[in-house]
Amino acid sequence: MKPVVDIISLGGTIAMKGKNATSGVVPTLTADDLVEAVPQLNEIAVIRTHSHCNVPSAHLTFEDIVTVAAEIRRLAADGSAGVVITQGTDTIEETAYALDLLLELDIPVVVTGAMRNPTRPGADGPANLLSAVLVACHLNARSLGSLVVFNDEVHAARFVRKTHTSNPSTFSSGPAGPIGWLAEDRVRIVLKPDRLPAIEPVNFDKAIKVAIIKLGIGDDGTLIDAAVATGFRGLVIEGLGGGHTSVSAANALERACAKLPVILASRTGAGETLTCTYGFPGSEIDLLSKGLIAAGRLDGCSARVLLTLLLYSENSSIEQLHNEFLVRGTH
Ligand code: ASP
Numbered sequence: 568m569k570p571v572v573d574i575i576s577l578g579g580t581i582a583m584k585g586k587n588a589t590s591g592v593v594p595t596l597t598a599d600d601l602v603e604a605v606p607q608l609n610e611i612a613v614i615r616t617h618s619h620c621n622v623p624s625a626h627l628t629f630e631d632i633v634t635v636a637a638e639i640r641r642l643a644a645d646g647s648a649g650v651v652i653t654q655g656t657d658t659i660e661e662t663a664y665a666l667d668l669l670l671e672l673d674i675p676v677v678v679t680g681a682m683r684n685p686t687r688p689g690a691d692g693p694a695n696l697l698s699a700v701l702v703a704c705h706l707n708a709r710s711l712g713s714l715v716v717f718n719d720e721v722h723a724a725r726f727v728r729k730t731h732t733s734n735p736s737t738f739s740s741g742p743a744g745p746i747g748w749l750a751e752d753r754v755r756i757v758l759k760p761d762r763l764p765a766i767e768p769v770n771f772d773k774a775i776k777v778a779i780i781k782l783g784i785g786d787d788g789t790l791i792d793a794a795v796a797t798g799f800r801g802l803v804i805e806g807l808g809g810g811h812t813s814v815s816a817a818n819a820l821e822r823a824c825a826k827l828p829v830i831l832a833s834r835t836g837a838g839e840t841l842t843c844t845y846g847f848p849g850s851e852i853d854l855l856s857k858g859l860i861a862a863g864r865l866d867g868c869s870a871r872v873l874l875t876l877l878l879y880s881e882n883s884s885i886e887q888l889h890n891e892f893l894v895r896g897t898h
Contacts, residue, residue, distance in 0.1 A: 569611070569612050569613050570612050570613070570648030570649070570704040571612065571613045571615060571646050571647050571648050572608075572611075572612040572613070572614055572615070572647065572648055572649050572650070572651060572700050572703045572704050573614075573615045573616075573617060573639075573642045573647045573649075573650045573651070574598050574601070574602060574614060574615070574616050574617065574650075574651045574652075574653065574696075574700070575598065575617045575618075575619050575635060575638065575639070575650065575651070575652045575653070576596075576597060576598035576601060576616070576617070576618050576619065576621070576652075576653045576654075577619050577620055577621070577622065577624070577627060577631070577635070577652060577653065577654035577655075577662075578594035578620060578621040578622040578623060578624065578626075578654060578655060579594065579623065579624050579653065579654045579655025579656065579657075579680045579681070580592070580655055580656065580680060580681045580682065580683070580684045580692070581596075581601065581653050581654075581655075581679070581680045581681035581684075581685070581692035581695070581696070582594045582595060582596040582597075582600070582601065582621060582653065582685075582692075583595060583596075583684040583685070584596065584684065584685060584686055585686065592684045592686065593623075594621040594622055594623060595621070596621075596685065597616070597618045597621070598616035598617060598618045598653070599616050599618075601653060601692070601696055602614050602616055602696075604685070604692075604693050604696075605693045605696055605697050607697055608696070608697065608700050611700055611701060611704065612648070612700055612703075612704050614700070615642075615647075617638070619631065619634070619635055619638070622655075623655050623657070624654050624655025624656065624657045624658040624659065624662070624680075625655070625657050625658065627654070627655075627658055627662065629665070629771075629773075629875055629876075629879075630771070630773065632662055632665045632666065632669070633669070633768055633771055633879075635652065635662075635666070636665075636666055636669040636670055639666070639670060639672070639676055640670065640672070643672050643674050647674060648674060648703070648704045649674050649675040649676070649677065649700075649702070649703025649704050649705075649708070650674065650675070650676050650677070650703065651677045651678075651679060651696070651699045651700055651703050652666075652676070652677070652678045652679070653678075653679055653680060653692075653696065653699075654678065654680055655680055656680045656681070656682060656717075656729055656737065656738075657729065659678055659679075659680055659715055659717075659727070659729065659738070660715070660724075660727050660728050660729055660868065660869070661868055661869075661872050662678060663678040663713045663714070663715050663724035663727065664713070664724045664725060664869050664872050664873075665872050665876060666678070666713040666724065667712045667713035667723075667724040667725055668765065668766045668872070668873065668876050668895075669765055669766060669768065669876065670712075670713065670765055671762070671764065671765035673709050673710050674703075674709060675702055675703045675704075675705070675708040675709055675711065675714060676712075676713045676714065677699045677702050677703045677708075677713075677714045677715070677716050678699075678713065678714070678715050678716075678724070679695045679696060679698070679699040679715065679716050679717055680692070680695065680717070681695055682733060682734065682735045682737060683735065689735075691718065691735045694719075695716065695717055695718070697752075698716050698717075698719060698749045699716040701749060701752055701754050702714060702716045702721055702747075702749070702754050705754040705756075707747075707754065707756040708721070708747075708754065708756055710759075710762065711723065711746065711756070711759060711760060712724060712725065712760060712762060714746075715727045715738055716749075717735075717737075717738045718735050718736050718737075718738065719748055719749045719750070720738065720745040720747070720748050720749075721745055721746055721747035721748060721749070721754070721755075721756065722738055722739075722740045722745050722746065723740065723743065723746050723758075723760045725760065725869075725895075725898070726740035726741060726743040726760075727739070727740050728740075728741065728836075728866065741836075741837055742837065743758075744758075746758040746759070746760065760898075761898065763894065763895060763898060766876045766877060766879075766880050766882070767880055767881070768876060768879035768880055769879070769880060769881055770879050770880070770881075771879050772879070774798075774800075775800045775801075775875065775878045775879060776798075776799050776800060776801075776875075777799060777800065777801040777802065777803060777871050777874050777875045777878070778794040778799040778801070778802050778803070779802075779803040779804075779805065779867050779868070779870075779871045780794065780802065780803070780804055780805070781805040781834050781867065782804060782805060782806055782807055782812055782813075782816055782834065783807075784807075785813065786812065786813055786815070786816045787813065787815040787816065787819075788812075788813070788815045788816040788817075788818060788819025788820070789819075791804075791816060791819035791820060791822075791823055792819050792822065792823075794823070795822065795823045795826050795827065799827065800827055800878055801827055801828045801829070801830070801874045801875070801878055802823055802827060802828070802829045802830070803829075803830045803832055803862070803867050803870045803871045803874060804820065804829060804830065804831055804832065804859070804867075805832050805833065805834035805866075805867040806831055806832065806833060806834065806840075806851075806854070807833075807834060808833065808835065808841075809833060809838070809840060809841030809844065809845070809851055810831045810832070810833050810840040810841055810851040810854060810861070811845065811849055811850055811851065811854075812849040812854065813849055814848045814849050816849065817848055817849040817853060817854060817857065820854060820857060820859060821857040821858070824857055824858035824859060825858075828860060828874065828878075828883075828885060828888050829858070829859045829860065830859070830860050830861075830862050830870045830871075830874055830892065831851070831854055831855070831859040831860065831861055831862060832862035832865060832866055832867040832870045833862075833866075834867070836866060838864070839861075839863050839864045839896070839897075840861045840862050840863060840896075842855060842861060858885075860885075860888055860889055860892050861892060861893075861896065862892060862896050863892060863893070863895075863896020863897050864896055864897065865892070865895070865896050870892075870896075873891070873892070873895060874888070877891055
C-alpha cells in the first residue's frame with residue numbers, strides 16, 4: 568500500500584509566475600498545480616494537497632507557523648506518513664526551525680521550495696518537491712525533527728541557513744553539514760540529530776514581538792532604547808565578533824535587560840557566542856554580567872524564533888529562558 572503524504576503550500580518562488588515578461592513573478596500556483604507538474608509523485612505516495620496561503624515568504628507570520636503546526640498535528644493523527652511544506656526560501660530557515668521547536672512527531676516534516684521559478688530554464692521546484700516527498704515517506708527520515716530538503720540534500724532544520732541570494736545550492740548547515748542526501752531517488756540519512764522537547768505555545772498573542780538588532784561600528788545604542796520604548800517584549804542583539812558592543816550600546820543593553828529578555832548572538836554567522844574570554848566594557852563577560860542571555864551557536868534569526876515561541880509558552884521566566892538557550896544553543 569502506498570503511504571499518504573500531505574503537501575501544504577504556502578507560496579514562494581516554487582509557486583510563482585509573471586503576468587508578462589516584465590511584471591515580475593508573484594505567487595500563483597496552488598498545491599494541486601505543483602503536484603500536477605511532477606507525475607512521479609503519484610507513483611510514490613497517495614498525495615493529499617492543502618493550500619494554507621499563497622504569499623512570498625517575507626509575508627509569512629508567526630500566526631501562520633503556529634496554524635500550520637496545528638494542521639500538521641491533525642494530519643499526523645489522520646494517517647499521514649509525512650508532511651511536505653512548500654514555501655519561499657527567504658524564510659525557510661525560520662519556518663523549519665519553528666516547526667522543529669513546536670512539533671514532537673515521529674513522521675517526517677519536510678520543508679522545501681525553489682530558487683528558480685517555474686518559468687525559468689532549470690527550474691528546481693519539481694526536483695525539490697520530488698525529493699521532499701521521497702524523504703517524507705522514508706522510514707529513516709522519521710523522528711529526526713523538521714527537515715529542509717533542497718538541491719538533493721537533507722538538512723536538519725535547527726542548523727540550516729540560506730546562504731546565497733540566487734544559487735540553487737543556497738542551503739547550508741554550517742559546521743554540522745547536511746544529515747543526508749538523495750541519489751537517483753534513493754534517500755540516504757547518515758546522521759541523526761537528538762530530539763529536544765517541543766515548546767507548547769499556550770499564549771499566542773500578536774502583541775508579543777521580538778526585535779532583532781544587528782550592531783555595527785560606532786553604534787550608540789539609540790535603536791536598543793527605541794526597541795524597549797516601543798513595546799517589544801524581547802530583544803535579540805547580533806553583536807560584533809564573539810558577542811561584543813560599544814560602551815554606549817552596552818549601557819543601553821543594561822537598561823534594556825531591566826525591562827525585557829535580551830539575547831546576545833553574534834553577527835559573524837558561525838561559531839558560539841563567547842562567555843569568558845574578553846573583559847573590556849561591552850565584551851561578552853561584561854554583557855552577560857549585565858543580564859544578557861547567550862544565544863550559543865544560534866544565529867540572530869534562529870534566536871528570535873526561539874525567544875518568540877518561548878514567550879508564547881509557559882517557559883518564559885528569565886531563569887527558564889537562560890536554561891532553554893543554554894540547551895538549545897548548544898545542540
Ligand atoms: N526568493 C524567494 C523564494 O525563493 C521568495 C520567497 O521567499 O517567497 O521563494
